[in-house]
Amino acid sequence: MIRGTLIIFVKAPKAGRVKTRLGREIGIGRAAEIFRKLTALTVAEAMSARRTGVEVVLAVDPPGEIRHWRRLWPGEFRRTPQSRGSLGDRLAAAIAEVERGPVVVIGADAPGFRARHVRAAFTALGAHDAVFGPATDGGFWLVGLARRRRAGPVFEGVRWSSKHALRDAQESLPKSFRVASLVWLGDIDEAGDLGAPILRSPARTLTAE
Numbered sequence: 001m002i003r004g005t006l007i008i009f010v011k012a013p014k015a016g017r018v019k020t021r022l023g024r025e026i027g028i029g030r031a032a033e034i035f036r037k038l039t040a041l042t043v044a045e046a047m048s049a050r051r052t053g054v055e056v057v058l059a060v061d062p063p064g065e066i067r068h069w070r071r072l073w074p075g076e077f078r079r080t081p082q083s084r085g086s087l088g089d090r091l092a093a094a095i096a097e098v099e100r101g102p103v104v105v106i107g108a109d110a111p112g113f114r115a116r117h118v119r120a121a122f123t124a125l126g127a128h129d130a131v132f133g134p135a136t137d138g139g140f141w142l143v144g145l146a147r148r149r150r151a152g153p154v155f156e157g158v159r160w161s162s163k164h165a166l167r168d169a170q171e172s173l174p175k176s177f178r179v180a181s182l183v184w185l186g187d188i189d190e191a192g193d194l195g196a197p198i199l200r201s202p203a204r205t206l207t208a209e
Contacts, residue, residue, distance in 0.1 A: 005056075006118055008106055009094075013032050013033075017032075025191040035109060038111060057080055066079050088155030095147075102122060121142060124182070127180075132170065134182070136186040139162075140166045149176075
């Protein structure tokens with residue numbers, strides 16, 4: 001029985017296209033390698049969550065890379081291109097593509113993410129209309145909707161990449177919605193955020209396998 005759908009927003013880990021702020025401090029090649037490692041960690045944890053009845057979908061950016069990166073993005077996961085527009089537009093479109101059931105969306109760059117957080121999110125959606133995983137910078141690393149009730153337009157007016165993103169996203173939902181929160185996690189945006197051992201090994205050349 002499918003418990004719900006987990007959508008992972010993934011980017012092609014090309015130097016100069018991902019973690020650009022970090023790249024200005026440590027070099028674009030090293031930043032891309034760190035992003036690749038974070039993506040691999042996220043995918044591995046999602047693989048574990050999949051065993052509990054969660055369907056996993058990879059929403060790929062840019063769309064032209066959807067057939068590449070076979071080692072990084074497993075063939076077991078269905079792939080779909082991200083739509084155009086703001087992050088809010090792309091989140092709403094990805095969620096709308098799922099025909100039925102609860103949907104949880106995550107990025108691929110939170111080093112503290114684990115499969116148990118996916119399970120916790122779907123459990124929360126059993127009694128709530130929405131769930132967020134708050135990030136320490138004021139954004140969020142996870143958002144989920146139960147979809148038992150119509151939400152209407154969501155993620156409108158969100159000040160993305162700011163300390164207001166989480167609050168704005170929550171306020172974009174109907175006021176009657178019951179909203180749950182998961183644990184706070186940090187992400188890797190600056191050199192000072194680098195701490196996990198998985199991120200400190202030497203970089204390797206990236207190829208679109």
